[in-house]
Ligand SMILES: O=C(O)CCC(=O)C(=O)O
């Protein structure tokens with residue numbers, strides 16, 4: 001999901017605008033064509049009316065006969081046919097077909113639904129709140145009963161009955177509130193809802209809803225069969241087990257938690273929601289300070305504003321460490337572009353304007369711009385580390401739901417290729433936030449209990465390796481799913497080689 005990019009959907013917005021223009025042009029030319037057709041009908045009417053007064057006399061005139069015949073042969077092919085035929089409609093639909101490549105697909109639809117459902121779980125978002133257009137405090141468009149129904153249906157197709165129930169319930173309640181929705185019928189919602197409830201073990205409510213459905217659609221074949229089946233199941237249950245005592249809504253968060261195995265994942269999700277999961281051991285010793293390692297001249301006028309976040313392992317944040325114009329440049333260099341170009345179309349043999357998606361590299365170096373080189377110099381000044389073995393600046397853009405699950409930035413012993421690298425392992429990570437994120441998208445360290453919410457222009461820095469070269473496993477970290485907005489980060493990985501004098505190796509972890 002690292003690159004689940006929002007820029008793709010943004011390109012679709014341009015395509016939407018262009019399609020609107022094509023439709024307007026089409027309507028305009030159609031209106032002109034219809035006017036011409038009207039005039040043509042007028043001409044035909046008056047001509048035939050005159051001629052039919054005395055057809056023998058009229059056609060007996062050779063000039064009249066010639067003009068009449070010419071009208072339906074030469075004139076027809078040259079002018080009239082063009083007016084009658086609707087070429088522009090063909091043209092419109094082929095232009096729209098051409099633009100389809102930029103428009104969202106069914107794959108995007110299921111991607112966006114999966115993202116939404118995942119966010120709903122991670123951030124414990126209430127279905128009704130979400131449907132009313134409140135995404136964790138940020139407002140969005142409201143969902144209609146039909147929108148909720150389709151969301152539930154997509155979950156159902158993935159056999160995700162848990163979410164099907166939530167969204168079908170919401171579709172029902174929207175319908176009950178009497179929104180003027182024609183897209184979905186109550187019986188259809190009940191159909192999906194009842195079956196999903198049965199699948200999740202809630203036979204009692206499944207039966208109740210199936211009975212309700214049979215009132216609306218008495219001849220529904222599946223519902224009649226299901227009703228008998230559910231009744232049989234419940235009778236057996238009554239005979240074999242004690243009563244549960246309620247109407248058995250056993251779908252709750254506890255079930256979901258059990259489904260999500262592993263404590264790390266739940267710590268990760270709790271941190272993402274902004275919960276405090278651990279006391280920071282170093283809280284009383286952390287400082288905010290101006291740093292200038294090695295009295296680097298780059299920083300004498302504007303020392304780096306450092307905020308320590310953790311001491312062992314060392315994690316800190318550098319505020320205002322990249323300028324707006326640099327951020328602008330980085331995004332510009334890294335964004336896939338829609339370019340218009342005039343090209344030769346082999347089908348028509350003409351020069352035509354076409355729209356292309358031009359993909360730019362997500363890795364930037366000093367070769368791309370001298371400003372990127374300046375950024376390197378600054379990272380070196382701030383961290384005191386050499387940039388000789390730093391990788392190119394890596395740009396990542398996370399769209400809605402985009403996340404990066406817990407991982408290490410250094411290579412483990414069992415990944416031999418990384419150890420064969422001449423530049424060594426990744427000794428440290430320096431990561432810029434180059435956007436704000438309205439909701440979600442924190443960087444979290446589950447073992448340290450650290451949660452860092454992106455601030456445009458700030459950077460996070462940490463060491464991945466002890467002085468003896470061993471990996472610091474406590475640096476395991478993750479990027480939380482983006483709830484609202486688009487998150488941009490830019491990573492600089494710094495390697496061991498070249499740091500011999502700046503951060504000398506030791507035999508132990510710290511000496
Ligand atoms: O985007 C983030 O917050 C973390 C990214 C990260 O850990 C990585 O790219 O290695």
Ligand SMILES: [Fe+2]
Nearest residue numbers: 407408409477
């Ligand atoms: Fe990372």
